[in-house]
Amino acid sequence: MATQTKPILHGYFRSSCSWRVRIAFALKGIEFDHLPVNLIKDGGQQLTDQYKALNPMQQVPAVQIDGITLSQSLAVIQYIEETRPGPRLLPADPKKRAQVRMISDLIASGIQPMQNLYVLQKIGAEKLQWGQHFIQRGFEALEPILKETASKYCVGDEISMADICLVPQVYNAERFKVDVDQFPTIKRLNQTLMKVDAFKLSHPSCQPDTPADIRT
């Protein structure tokens, strides 16, 4: 096993997709090296040729692990799930696994892409309303689904990839001034999860590349 070399996470403190990977690493107890990619500075460090070779989509995260380079956070999370010991990130039961993936994809394909930096740059002046609209719409769909699947966490009583996707999306909802009080299940799950160390320690407010003025 090529697990002796620590994985390298190329990420950005405020990127919700980078945060997903940080949570997964923390839950599994995997040590990693963090190489910050500042999405704003110098017009965006993700746009350099050097970074483009790592992730041709020029987005974060990209993860170097076991001799391969992976982009797409859910692919990374499921790779470490399939190759590393530690708490399960997907339930054992196939139906519950499917629900975890459905919730994860609703967020990763149905909500997050609309408030991706690159898309917001294309939208221009109306980006706040645009992002707000799609998060609101996504949460209106997510709330009744979670009402069915959730117990202590998004699907049953085990933390899963769905929770890993939910918390960073709620953080983005707050940034886009979506009133999360409208969604009691989402709100309750987020509050529960934010008490868990893996979610707290990986929070955008306390990463190596978090600017001093917003660090807590």
Add this chain to the structure above:
Amino acid sequence: MATQTKPILHGYFRSSCSWRVRIAFALKGIEFDHLPVNLIKDGGQQLTDQYKALNPMQQVPAVQIDGITLSQSLAVIQYIEETRPGPRLLPADPKKRAQVRMISDLIASGIQPMQNLYVLQKIGAEKLQWGQHFIQRGFEALEPILKETASKYCVGDEISMADICLVPQVYNAERFKVDVDQFPTIKRLNQTLMKVDAFKLSHPSCQPDTPADIRT
């Protein structure tokens, strides 16, 4: 096992995400009932309360299977992969599985959401250029990745979920008038895959709900 009842696919002939599920069912040899949801007629049948109960995101596909209702095509595909016999839709090797998921998610989160009907309706008059831009950008990233991972198919020599995502996305690229000749690996893979029965029989041009004037 509750596999005696046929799954029900609520889909639309031209929806690329519905097509993904049709390909997966065909590859696995799973019979299913098709309940068409016309995204255009009556202002969009996905907007009815009846359909919203199946998929609160009011998008296709939704699949009723084994007593649960799943939306999000990749969750459906991985559920049938984990519960049904037949050819593997993800490779056995974890690194290759990760590459399959990376390519699938690049398409499902990085390209397709931008040309989703609901998003295009929000964009309005410039929807052709908008869709074109994001498909072009996505294919520019996908081409070098596939150049590394592909052999006969997207990842190695086995058809996988990555191929299931690629072919409907190429179909959309053509609809949006993206010149696929720019991307020789994508073009070659698509041509190879379009010779496979599961991809041909599930094509938008020959579904039960395909309008007569575009049926082939």
